Amino acid sequence: MLLLHRAVVLRLQQACRLKSIPSRIYIQACSTNDSFRPQYPSLTFSADNSSTRGWKVMGTLLGVGAVLAYQDHRCRAAQESTRIYTKEEVSSHTSPETGIWVTLGSEVFDVTEFVDLHPGGPSKLMLAAGGPLEPFWALYAVHNQSHVLELLAQYKIGELNPEDKVAPTVETSDPYADDPIRHPALKVNSQRPFNAEPPPELLTENYITPNPIFFTRNHLPVPNLDPDTYRLHIVGAPGGQSLSLSLDDLHNFPKYEITVTLQCAGNRRSEMTQVKEVKGLEWRTGAISTARWAGARLCDVLAQAGHQLCETEAHVCFEGLDSDPTGTAYGASIPLSRAMDPEAEVLLAYEMNGQPLPRDHGFPVRVVVPGVVGARHVKWLGRVSVQPEESYSHWQRRDYKGFSPSVDWDTVDFDSAPSIQELPVQSAITEPRDGETVESGEVTIKGYAWSGGGRAVIRVDVSLDGGLTWQVAKLDEEEQRPRKAWAWRLWQLQAPVPAGQKELNIVCKAVDDGYNVQPDTVAPIWNLRGVLSNAWHRVHVFVAP
């Protein structure tokens, strides 16, 4: 069924391309069509002169490509689908039995076949069943891309009854309006939710990343929490007692301070995209940063609630106070064995580099799980419980997992792969930049290297000739505690530029103390979510004559 849809769409697309109508004219022609009427502010635009501001917003939020693609599909759809549905008819299609329908603008889609393929998980798409997508897309701006709109167009079945096209009844005020102001140096991959990384040359300027440019990976709007009324709820063990901890209570536990590097599973995803399209934000090399974190040890807090290590496998589930319109909070879990191990140094952190946590980084309390993927370091922490199974959160079970390059969205079985916890060895070049021109004579190459699970980076090899010959970089001299090497190592190499060389193919690769190495190339580790991108990092530069 799905394949049939795709084949039809492909033929339609080919037919459209043959028309070769300039896209600007095409847009104007379409936008006069009455069937398009804005339903939600962030998608607002029209062809008249007053639209300038709207276009600017759109350009930032969506990119012109997405707009063009959407218009293109709408025009085509208008020619092909003329069935009209009432709002009531749409709202009665909310289950696999009745069919699952949604609307966007004035268009109606039957997404029954797509629900299980939804990258964000079926449950998220089901939230919109029988109604408009706009309130949800306002929250998950990742949908505002051309390929999403193309995909949706395949499922169009008709138009909404014009009489039903009243202003939406759902609350569409901007849930991100209260997000904090960010540092302008950050390179923004997504505004809503906010996702941004520091530029490479700032990243390795300091061993400790300054708070304002620490990479930010939010899944939802930033909650605005009052430290005076904040409570952290710890569900007690059977026979123990549940705790409702104020910030002061948390400060009364012994305070620990450790230096930990956090890395998003999607760091360097942009290199995977170059091999084949993936679903996810286009992180470059900056979805990684290092801070001094201070707080109470999770094991101490859990012990006070009566928890102890048990023989059977159990998991500590974290819930954030950030949530989507239905009240579903961000969630994740780690094994109880890690949580209870004092040597694993898992923190309920309330300080970052000597300051209270910034709002973007979880104020007033977040989890810090040294050596583990960023997604488990739950921010704006509200609730901690011990469960026999992993968190049922979408982000634990239907995201942040790795698959074979052969697995696509038609064949993926999320239950077949473990959730990412420890990350593999990683390194990247931060200077020079790709495409830069370097002086002849000598070149200085800088970068970072890190590995998961407390494994120390023991060596970084650098090549100037694409990997044929190697030189050993000089690592920083920061302390590396055995089995607790939670933080990255910055490295550099000063190397003579071979005489007469016009270009350099600079490559780096790191080795950790389990002698794990990075794979040579990206394609064999490609995966549909674009996570775990840790192939050799490559930078191509020109040599000044």
Add this chain to the structure above:
Amino acid sequence: MLLLHRAVVLRLQQACRLKSIPSRIYIQACSTNDSFRPQYPSLTFSADNSSTRGWKVMGTLLGVGAVLAYQDHRCRAAQESTRIYTKEEVSSHTSPETGIWVTLGSEVFDVTEFVDLHPGGPSKLMLAAGGPLEPFWALYAVHNQSHVLELLAQYKIGELNPEDKVAPTVETSDPYADDPIRHPALKVNSQRPFNAEPPPELLTENYITPNPIFFTRNHLPVPNLDPDTYRLHIVGAPGGQSLSLSLDDLHNFPKYEITVTLQCAGNRRSEMTQVKEVKGLEWRTGAISTARWAGARLCDVLAQAGHQLCETEAHVCFEGLDSDPTGTAYGASIPLSRAMDPEAEVLLAYEMNGQPLPRDHGFPVRVVVPGVVGARHVKWLGRVSVQPEESYSHWQRRDYKGFSPSVDWDTVDFDSAPSIQELPVQSAITEPRDGETVESGEVTIKGYAWSGGGRAVIRVDVSLDGGLTWQVAKLDEEEQRPRKAWAWRLWQLQAPVPAGQKELNIVCKAVDDGYNVQPDTVAPIWNLRGVLSNAWHRVHVFVAP
């Protein structure tokens, strides 16, 4: 100085090649030369008819190449070096100040410049300073290779005074005469010390490797220990007490039984050799095996001797009861933190697959360190002590370490790399064999996969087209305990052979639960000792027409 030597030798070799004398004749011509006289049984041969048995032994032990090379060098040397030294003169050259001389047969070598480059460590070569190499080479048969003899020839300075060429006074009786009898299926990489691996197709026949074909990696002759008088000495902590444990005493500790895969750091070294020469035994894919080990936990025994975890880093040093002619025992160490961690399950094992340990595997007691390189699983265990630093054994500090591909024997600094403890993720194809012809229609591919540190193998990808496309193999269903996945996973894939395909380039690669992967190719992980060879495993087969 060394470079100069090499340049001279290279020119000499080139000159020799130009002669194009058939090697058989060449040998006969040389062997009539009085300057060659056998000094040690394992090097014995002559050109007369009675030599048949000698040749057979030689063929097995050394390979014809080594013999030819040695003859070649001797002939050349005889033409070039005519200085004559007395045995006394030689024996006075035993230090860097006087120069360090050794003899082999009737030839005298000044190895002063070479001592620090000796792959077995300077101390081992110094044992022979001022005298003959033969007694030591009898123990370390690895020297009986053409490149070793070529290297030695560079340092020749003359001949021994013919009057001094009496039978050697050192004891040269065969220290390996008492080694156990081995299973004929084992593929022998070295007889003395005994090193052998099971053939691949037997290796993955069973999840548990049968004792007789478990790979054997000995560094020295196998000691013949009496279980009734055997004692294990545990050096007590300050304030604790030292223990002298009989086998019965050890049985009185709680008995633990666990399934653990052991892998030699040199497994798959033969693939590194194909990139560039390395020093070490030519292991193929079989230097890995799995057994059920039972014994006392090291942490329980150490606790009884008063040891406990301490804040400062410390190491548990093991000494074997196998030793070289000077009485130096095999030794290695692991961090105290691992030794004392009950979750790390380090055993003092006395049973292997329900039987007392076979002599080749450490009878009566060996260490089993789950998830860690084989070299730390010290066999024939005699002594355990806790030290502030790693074992000073050659095998801890001057071997079993990884280096950049750029590091060679002239530049290597063994102190710059950590000793190998946990090993990286590994996998190999055991069926079909390289060069085999498979049926068209469907091919069955089998192999093993394992990772160090208790990390479970979560996926094996297999390619039939050299790595362009991948299929996911089916893993065995053996239990994998979280963080204690000490044993390998066997896997297989049944895949249709693409129609019309005449050859297949089969490749496998594994992923562990830290999402570590194997590197694509061998050259970038090449290292001078040929350890840690874990690139994708590749097998090229033909398809029957």
